[in-house]
Structures are given as C-alpha cells and as structure tokens.
Amino acid sequence: MQPDREKDRGTAAAQARDGLREAILRGEYLPGERLVEAQLIERFAASRFNVRAALQDLAGEGLVQMERNRGAHVRKVSLEEAVEITEVRMVVEGLIAARAAERVGDEQAAELDEIGRLMRAAVAEGEYRAYSDLNQRLHALIRAISAHGTADRIVETLRGQLVRHQFMLSLLPGRPQTSLPQHERIIAAIRDRDPKAAENAMRDHIASVIEALRSIDYLGGPA
C-alpha cells in the first residue's frame, strides 16, 4: 500500500521524511500541533522543497493532516478512530499470525519461545518497560516470520497512527498481567504450527487491547 521505504534511503528528502516521522512518533510534536515549514527547514537542515515532500508523504501515512493555506498539523486521532484502527489491526494481525504459523521454522520457533521466557521474567520482576519492548519485538518477529509484505506495511502504518494511545495504554495498571497469557497463547499456537489457533489467539489479544483502549476514555476523558 505505502510506497517502499527503501526507495531512496539517504537522500535529503528521505532524511527529512524519516526524521520528521521519528520526531512525531517520539511525541516531540504533539497531536494537533502545527508544523510550520520554516521551523522544519531549520530543524532538519532541509530545503523547503524537501520539507514539503516529507509533509505530503506523512500525510499519506496518516500521521499529518494538511489543510490548504492553513498548513500541516500532527493528526489527532480520536478514541473512536483509535478503536477503528485497532479493529483493523486485529484482523490483519490475525492474518499475519495464521501465516506465521504456516511458515515458522525451527530456529524462529525457538526465538519465539525465548521471547516468551523473557516476558514471563519481566512481568515477574515488574520490569514493565522491558516487557513493553518485548511486546514490540514479539509482534515484529511474527510479522517477519509471516513474510506478508502487504499486511506488514498496513500494520506498520496503522501502528504509527496510534503511538500516543499506545503510550497511554502501557501505563494502565494490570495490563501486563492481562496480556502475558495472551502472548503465551499466541506463541504456543505459532510454535505448534496451528494457523487457526494462532489467528484466534491474536484476535483475542488485540480485542482485549481494544477494551483497554475504551477504558481509557473513562479514565482520561476527552482532552
């Protein structure tokens, strides 16, 4: 769906685009914040031409919203949109998990188990930051195993739009305890090369993420 990211790595245009994306994903620009071309030119040492190209690219990824004559803003995704996005992620990652179960090799299965071990340890010792990293690593590994370029690009794009919400999610107390067994189920299903079980496990897991997302609404309320 999105253009290949490898197309021109290293050029000024690509550097501006990747740098701006990283900055937004890091939260250095908050949702709704205005992205003034002149400032971006300074920050990324790029020409206006390249800055504009970067903005247009990121608008295509849904990270930036552009309004004619009114400039570019970091896109603000409402809770409702976040739920929609995660629903799509649920089914697409389900597809990915099923395919991973069909294609997983022995050494990859071992790596999955290793991540599972580390996850249990992290939760047992309350190292939630490490657990969060492992979570990303697990999902990334499953996507790599599935080797489904199309699904992978879509999930990656969707994930980008949710960074802010994902961040709030990780702060929810009790989340690791809830998601750990779900992750274990996913790992087991893929290791056992059971596509249907892997898809179900992944969908159940992300469905629970959606529930957690919705619960934030009551906690944080509208900003």
Add this chain to the structure above:
Amino acid sequence: MQPDREKDRGTAAAQARDGLREAILRGEYLPGERLVEAQLIERFAASRFNVRAALQDLAGEGLVQMERNRGAHVRKVSLEEAVEITEVRMVVEGLIAARAAERVGDEQAAELDEIGRLMRAAVAEGEYRAYSDLNQRLHALIRAISAHGTADRIVETLRGQLVRHQFMLSLLPGRPQTSLPQHERIIAAIRDRDPKAAENAMRDHIASVIEALRSIDYLGGPA
C-alpha cells in the same frame, strides 16, 4: 490511513490527482508504463507542480511507483502480490461485514435483498456485466452500512491496486455461478444481523476469489 479525499476537492492539484487515478484505473496507462511529467501536464492541463504532487499522492496509494531520477511508472502488481492484497481484503472486508450485520437498518436490509434479487436475475439471464456492477454495488453498500471509515479507506486503496487483476477475474467462465450463492449467504447473514456468520460468509467468498486469482496464473501465465 490515507488522507481524507475531501480535503480539497476541486483544486487544480486534486483534479490532476483524481484524473490521473481514474485514467490508471480505466487502464489507459498499463502496468509498467512510464508516466512522463510533460505528457501529464498536457493531458490534465495542470502545472508541473501539481502533476508531481499527484504522482506522489498516487505513489502513497500504491498505484504508482517512483524511482529517483527515473520517473514514475504505473505499479505492476505480481500475481503473488495480488493474492496478498486480496488476503488482506478478505479479513478487512470480513470485519466490515460483521459490523454491517450489527448496524444494518430495516431499509438497508431491504436494499440488500433487492440487490440479491437483481443478482439472481442477472445470472439467470447471463447478463454478466450487470452482475459485475451489482457485485460492486453490494460490496459498497455493505461498507456504507458498516460505517467503518478506517477499514473502508484501506479496502478502497487495496481495490485500486487490483483493477487489472479484477478485470481478468470477471472474464473467468463460471465465476458468477460460483459467487452468486456466496453473495446470497452474505446478504442473508447481514439481514439476520448475525455478525459472526456475516464475517465467515464474506471471508469464504473472498477466499474463493483468491483461488480464482491463482487459477489465472495457469491460464494467462506470466506476461
């Protein structure tokens, strides 16, 4: 995922983009064909600035591929990619169908049934072109009922990348006879407000499209 299409309808930039997209989707530019900026400027009476913006947008939609210093081409999707794209469509349209079953209203249910009737008539009388139009109308109506903006945008984008393959598909003999009962099952499940059944019916339907897609490989072979 993709930026809102309504953002600036009517401007020169939007006209160039939409015009070029239509032209590609109509098959006026064949996959792999080079898109020379100067030609597009003439054809769409747009400035180079707008033509380039249009190309970049369509690259974001996956319709166009751009290579540095080598210009833009209509993206060529291999059969393997077409299968991947359709697999993603399968799960996302499954989600849409499930949600449509949750939200369908009485008059919408009637419209679904009406489309079903027209489909049966079209197949009975061998009017395959009419059947193909009804097929699009059915999928579009289901997407409208589901009111899932995120999923809708993704499916629309994916569909665009497949026009060429979809076209070949409709020429496959026996397709309408295969897909008619599948469509009827989808309609019935949504009308009965059974989300799970609707999702399964939709997935089975598109799974059969994937099979048909694969069969083209043996018929048409690599170009």
Add this chain to the structure above:
DNA sequence: GGCTACAAAATTGTCAACAATCCCGGCGGG
C-alpha cells in the same frame, strides 16, 4: 557486425523568488 566512448537530448531534481491567503492586531462606528 558488435562493442565502447562520448555527446546530445530528454527527463527529472532542486531552488529561490514571487503571489495568494490567512491570522491577528488595531481602529472606528454603533
């Protein structure tokens, strides 16, 4: 004939200046 080297043409990449638009003050009238 086939191959390489080189020049010319075509095409795309980039820039800097200019035009159009919007936003935010103040100003005057009611």
Add this chain to the structure above:
DNA sequence: CCCGCCGGGATTGTTGACAATTTTGTAGCC
C-alpha cells in the same frame, strides 16, 4: 462595550528557471 472593517506580518501556494541525471543516438574501433 461590542462589532465589523481594514491593514501588516506571517505562512503557504505556485511558478519558472536552472542543475543533475539518465537515456538515446552516433561515431569510431576492434
């Protein structure tokens, strides 16, 4: 005091020219 009505500054939109790159055509050599 509130409201509409101008500026002026800031910001984005667009253009045309020029630079860099690729592609094409040609001549010379083996």
